[in-house]
Amino acid sequence: MSTISLSAGVRAALGSLSSVKADAATSQYRLSTGKKVNSAVDDPVNFFTAAGLNDRASQLTKNLDGISNGIQTITAASQGIDSITKLVSSLQSTIKQAQADNAANRPTKAGTALATAAEAAATSKSLKDVTLDKALVDDNATGTDNAATASAKGNLGIASTTTNLALTITAGNTTFTSTSLTATSTVRDLVNEINKSGIATASIDDSGKLNVTGAGSDTLKIGLGAGANAGAALTDAQAGGQNTALGLAATDYSTGISASGNSTVRSNLVNQFNDLTKQIDQLAKDAGFNGKNLLTGDKLSVVFNEKTGTNQSKLDVQGQTITAANLGIDQAVNGTATTGQFNIQDDASLSTMADTLTGALSSLRSTSSSLGASLSTVQTRQDFTKNLANTLTAGADNLVSADTNQEAANLLALQTRQQLSQTALSLSNQADQAILRLF
Known part of the structure; x- marks a missing residue:
């Protein structure tokens, strides 16, 4: 089979047209895939680097x-x-x-009355005030309690031979002890001392009775004692030795006062x-x-x-x-x-x-x-x-993605070049055809 000979112009035009067509195909492929590197053949370094980045992502x-x-x-x-x-x-x-x-679970004890209506009449005071003003210790050495009169405040009859008084109160694990009371202390002083304890409160009601209430719900123990010295007075208090003088009972310390209900x-x-x-x-x-x-x-x-x-x-x-x-x-x-x-x-x-x-x-x-x-x-x-x-x-995209704007511009330029190449090929063919005019 014989080889067809092409003129230099036609051969050049065909080469240019083939190159433009290949470049245009490349740009079209990049535009369709959106990538400039589609396989390791295109750019192995960028391809595998992008693959690693995408895999990690x-x-x-x-x-x-x-x-x-x-x-x-x-x-x-x-x-x-x-x-x-x-x-x-x-x-x-x-x-x-x-x-x-x-209110229902506070240990409360009301003693017996410590003053009478006759005393209230004689002193022109209420039973409450008469009781509060009375001395604890027998201040006239009669050996018993003395009623209040217009000229005397009265007392509860604690023996005058005792020179020391002690008050002790216990509730749960808390104990309050006071030796501040003296032979001249009154019921008012005693009430104030009980209220200082923080674990019990005391008051004298309108009938002249001493009322003692625990600050908590624990069994309350209260005792008043007297003695020749502080130690003897405390021992007597722990036995409730002088409780009867207050209208209370000795067992109000030994047994204690419990709440009456829940x-x-x-x-x-x-x-x-x-x-x-x-x-x-x-x-x-x-x-x-x-x-x-x-x-x-x-x-x-x-x-x-x-x-x-x-x-x-x-x-x-x-x-x-x-x-x-x-x-x-x-x-x-x-x-x-x-x-x-x-x-x-x-x-x-x-x-x-x-x-x-x-x-x-x-x-x-x-x-x-x-x-x-x-x-x-x-x-x-x-x-x-x-x-x-x-x-x-x-x-990864920066490494393999195509610049669509650039690729579109390239494709447009290549299409223009393709048209020019086709025109050049046509002109080359026309030049070759001119020889026919000689015949």
Whole structure:
């Protein structure tokens, strides 16, 4: 087969047209794919570098799902803590309500009258004032109590041979002792001294009786004693030696004065308190997300990067088991308490529970703060991971993506060149055809 010979002009025009067509095809392909590097053949360095960047961005994007679940788990636990805090505040209100109602369970003792109507008439005073003005010690050495008259204030008849008086009051583990009373002290001084104790209050009523009431619900012991010295007076007080002079009994110290009954209001608050306590346990169990509950002691691990082993970046959030018992909140009972219970009728127990609830709130706030810090960290890493994935993707695109504006301009220019090349080829052919005119 013979070879067809082409003129130089035609051959040049064909070469130019072929080159333009190839360049145009390349630009069209780049425009259709949006990439200037579509395979390792185009640019191996940029192709594999972009592939690595896209792969890492893809792995980080997958981690975002785990990070999002971690955020929701911590948020659920935080919301649970907030709700439990409200329940504990309600428990505090219940305790305060119980403490406000205490009249029925205060140990109270009213003695016998220390003044008579005749004394009130003789002194032109009320029975109350006559009693308050009376001296404790027999100030005229008659060996017995003396009635008040227009000229004498009267006394309770404690032997004048005693030079020391002592007052002792005990309630629970607290004891108050006073040796401030003297041979010239009055019933008014005694009442003031009892009121100074802080564990009991005293007053003289309108009938002239000494009334003593405990400041708490513990059994109250009160004793007045006299002796030749302070030690003897205290020993006598602990036996209630001079209690009869006050219209009280000696057993008011040895046995003590107990509360006469329970508070109905407090009894009714037992179920309310215990129901709120149960809700703490139930709420904590419901504060989970996707099988993880930080309020039942679960551990949450949030992975932030695509690496493994020691190079892996993650945050471990160790949960706590939140229950009423773990917060120190006992069940309320209306009477004698055992382990894990407290007597709602007892003031000391109520005070202890009030302190316990205050401590529980502090513990919950600390847990809430810790969860808040973890949540802030995870949210920060979530934003960072999103931004980093975008940066990696943008970097990969910069290496392999085509500049569509430039490629479109190139294609337009190439199309113009293609038309010119075709025109050049046509002119070259016409030049070759001119030889036919010779025939």
